[in-house]
Amino acid sequence: MEVFNIPFIAVISLVIIGLYAVIFKRNLIKIVIGITLIESGVNLFLITLSYRENSIAPIYTNNPGGVMSLPVPQALTLTSIVIGVAVLALMLSLIVHIFRHYKTLNVTKIRGDDE
């Protein structure tokens, strides 16, 4: 197995662990943790795409020698992290509200509208 494949294996396993947590866990906080796991998997994928072996940071106007890593996926990852923070904050504040109403975080015990 090539050593370069390890990040991609990590990406896939992060996404799958995240999906597992979202689908099979019954605690709302754990579901949110699952979502953040998926998100970090996707972010890791983007960062891995930008990496070149022995590359330097893309902050020079002129390349001082060697390969620069791609700046665009890093910008994309940054944006995705910012969005992730907003989503995480929103989800957690909604969970605070839910706990106030139902006094539980177990999804099977929360009665929403489910006809």
Add this chain to the structure above:
Amino acid sequence: MITEFLSKILKTFETGSGLWNPLVWICAIVVAFLLMYILRGFGNRKFKKATGQTQAFLSGNPEYEKEQMHVKGGNVYWGFTETLKWAYTVFDKMHTGNVSDYILWFVIIMGIFFIVIGVI
């Protein structure tokens, strides 16, 4: 110019194998309502209010208060839902209202797509 505008408006809407013009239909509906009104004029004029004529006949049962007679929204298609109970039990099992199940459906559909598109 007016004729051009009229022909633009009155142009029928072609659907490939047929056509459809709502304005003609509206004329037809108006004519039908006129006919209905004329037919109504032939009706019997002996009808009197506040007599036995206005009371509903419910197979000899007494008539309830009006509030009790109103069929509630949940009961309107009772027969339909009762006949299709086998389908509705399946549908109800699908709609659990649980967010994990929603994601499970998403993963299942993604898997089917992957099998169909990715493998073929």
Add this chain to the structure above:
Amino acid sequence: MSTDGILTFLLQHSPALIVAVPLLGAFLTPIIGKINDKIRNLFVIIIVLLTSFFVFLLSSNILSNGSIRTYVFGAASANNPVIRIFFQVDGLNAFMIIIGAILSIVAVLFSFRYLKEYTGQDKFYTLVLLMIAGMFGMMLTGDMFNFFVFLEITSIASCALIAFWTSKGESVYAGLKYIVISTIGALFILFAIAILYGQYNALNMGFLAASIQYTFLDKVALVLLISGLAMKAGIVPMHMWMPDAYGRAPISILLVGATQASLYALFRMVFTVYGSHLADILRHIKFRFFVTIEFDITLNGILGVLIIILALFTIIIGVFMALKQSDFKRLIAFAAVAEIGYMLLAIGAAIITISEIDTETGTIILSEVGVNSLKGGLFHIINDALDIGLMFLVAGAIYYVTKETSLNKLGGLARNMKYTTIFFLIGLFAVAGIPPMNGFASKLLIYESTYEINPILSIIAIMCSILLLAMFVKVFHSIFLGPKQEKFEKIREVPKSMLIAMAIISCIIIIFGLFPDIILQNIIEPAANALINNGLYIGGI
């Protein structure tokens, strides 16, 4: 500058202004709200009207001459198409933003009186304007990652809107469900975007469409894109969030717009980004079974069949579940699911009829039936937005006066609310597709073209349309008819601004119904042409 010069300047910059003006308005709203409620309301409606003015300026220009307009951010020209952010507006985008503009005007107008008694209105209007900005961004952008960002902006804003009434546990839970669903969908879309970027080193949709190869990784990206966007568009069996979200949001009409923006993205991905490989022969199958059977499996064949199967499920389950609901808003939400099924059915039928792709000009060659079907599907998008939107407004009006959405507890409201009853009847005929309302024209196109593909499809579609009529008749019976109820004696008609909002949509519905040919030729046909002829979109960069 003369007025002509100003108009050209505005037209030139309108793609950016359509998104930027509501965004600026959203951030200014909390500050202006500190002065006075009335001034804030005036400000919000001015912002929305200004945005709509830009929308109509842009879309009338695009739709009349069938051109494409590319707006590059932060530079005079696109010297490096890979890293610049673009807005690309062709006929389809112009068509979609018209829907967005109508929905946002009506939603803002309706919510002035609807939410007058509640606290936190500043935040509400901020969220509404953010959502409008995100929705327009989704409809206009020509960049994949930018699309993801706008998708997330829209879902965050709409989640906060759904959970706006935090005093009710159900609405908070519905908001949480919505954000979980949309975040996971969006993350898988981002995964697909990353896969495409890794292969072609570009994020621009036109550039990707020109260079896509349909390798195995592209297949994976296609699967992720379709399933993520299908979940956002509420296609069965990923529709379950829709009744929860639509049933609890204060103004569900804007959510309809956001859902349709996702549907638009689905069409854009399939027809434009993967457009050059739609007619690819994937497998050649040959076997002997008494006679030799030989046929090709093409990409458009399997995609079309998949979409049609999903569409049939969507129609049937949407209608059957709607028939059973006893809550007005949930019922409309399931009807909305069914209506989305009709659009998908038409689009799937159009995809099946694709015969070949002209690779030089990027034109997708469809049979005449397919073109009609495509037109019907696109026409149904705008009709669905109007009809379902009107229904949600009526539901909001009824909630405003009675504080009740359960069908079992309502009754006899037609005596006190004459105008609302009339608007509801117009919406009823429109949703069920009864002539001469607008729903009929598009459904007729869908029925006839799907009949050519397979008669069973159109039979199911017509049967479910009858059921749609049946369930709205049930709603009419249980809300507006029936004897007077004591608790609803003191009910008055809703305030004028809400009536005006409903009247605007009703007028548009009737105009669309009476003159379908004009609408079809001036709005729908450029959109359908834009979807079929990708050469312009690809050449736009």
Add this chain to the structure above:
Amino acid sequence: MSGMSRIVKTITNITLPLIVIYGLYIILHGHLTPGGGFQGGAVVASGLAMIVVSYGSVWTMKKIKEKKLSTLESIGAISFIGLAFLGLLYGTKFFDNWFANSGGMFGDIVSYGNTAATINSAGVLPLMNIAVGLKVIAGLFAIVLVMAYATSKVKREA
């Protein structure tokens, strides 16, 4: 959450200025080094979150009103969009970097090559970074503060 022990409070008092200064440095050098408005803002906001942890959300809520934070946040957002609009008025396009390389403030022309970067360059980008940083500081701090306050309330109710 009521406040923590005196040791924690003292250490917070000592480290808070360092963290804030480091965050502001990241914001101001956003156009030169990795980082920018969001990252620096997050650092500053995490420093401020330390106050919430050590002194307790009720005490902090008395000192800093949540409404003021949201006003600050909208000011940051408005200045960001406003700078983009200025690009429309003075430059050619929305988000145009209209006073890069103009010689004035933030207008130095960066010499080509792998030289040390000058902070007085890049046009509107530093200004946008400052606007974003303001928004992120105010926004994240408001989120942490309100959530800590709300959860402490739940505990008291239960």
